[in-house]
Amino acid sequence: MKNIIVRDGNCGPLNGGYVEYLVNTDNTTKYSVTILTRWTQGFENKQRTEVFSIPPAGRIYLGCTLAGATPEIIYSRSVAAEI
Numbered sequence: 650m651k652n653i654i655v656r657d658g659n660c661g662p663l664n665g666g667y668v669e670y671l672v673n674t675d676n677t678t679k680y681s682v683t684i685l686t687r688w689t690q691g692f693e694n695k696q697r698t699e700v701f702s703i704p705p706a707g708r709i710y711l712g713c714t715l716a717g718a719t720p721e722i723i724y725s726r727s728v729a730a731e732i
Contacts, residue, residue: 650728650731651673651674651675651678651680651731652671652672652673652674652675652680652682652703652728652731653671653672653674653728654669654670654671654672654684654711654726654727654728655669655670655672656668656669656670656714657669657670660713660714660715661713661714661715661716661717661721662715662717662721665715666713666714666715666716666724667713667714667715668710668712668713669710669711669712669713669714669726670708670709670710670711671684671701671703671707671708671709671711671728672707672708673703673704673705673706673707673708674706675705675706676705676706677705678705679702679703679704679705679707680702680703680731680732681700681701681702681703681731681732682700682701682702682703682728682730682731683698683699683700683728683729683730683731684698684699684700684701684711684726684727684728684729685697685698685726685727685728685729686698686699686711686724686725686726687724687725687726688722688723688724688725689722689723690718690720690721690722690723691720698729711726712724712726714726
């Protein structure tokens with residue numbers, strides 16, 4: 650895979666989460682990337698997919714891994730596909 654998720658900085662309650670970005674490591678090719686986001690809030694588990702168009706050497710903000718709701722929300726993201 651040429652597209653990866655990187656963590657750069659802290660966010661969320663008490664800075665307990667990480668800021669995540671989708672990064673295209675290919676300097677010449679644009680991709681359509683599907684991101685799978687899973688999250689838990691208390692005993693509830695959910696997931697969704699989103700498709701991003703990312704330019705060569707691009708960087709797209711995805712969000713924080715932690716939200717300050719009650720109970721707090723914990724996010725986990727992965728690259729599901731790229732074309």
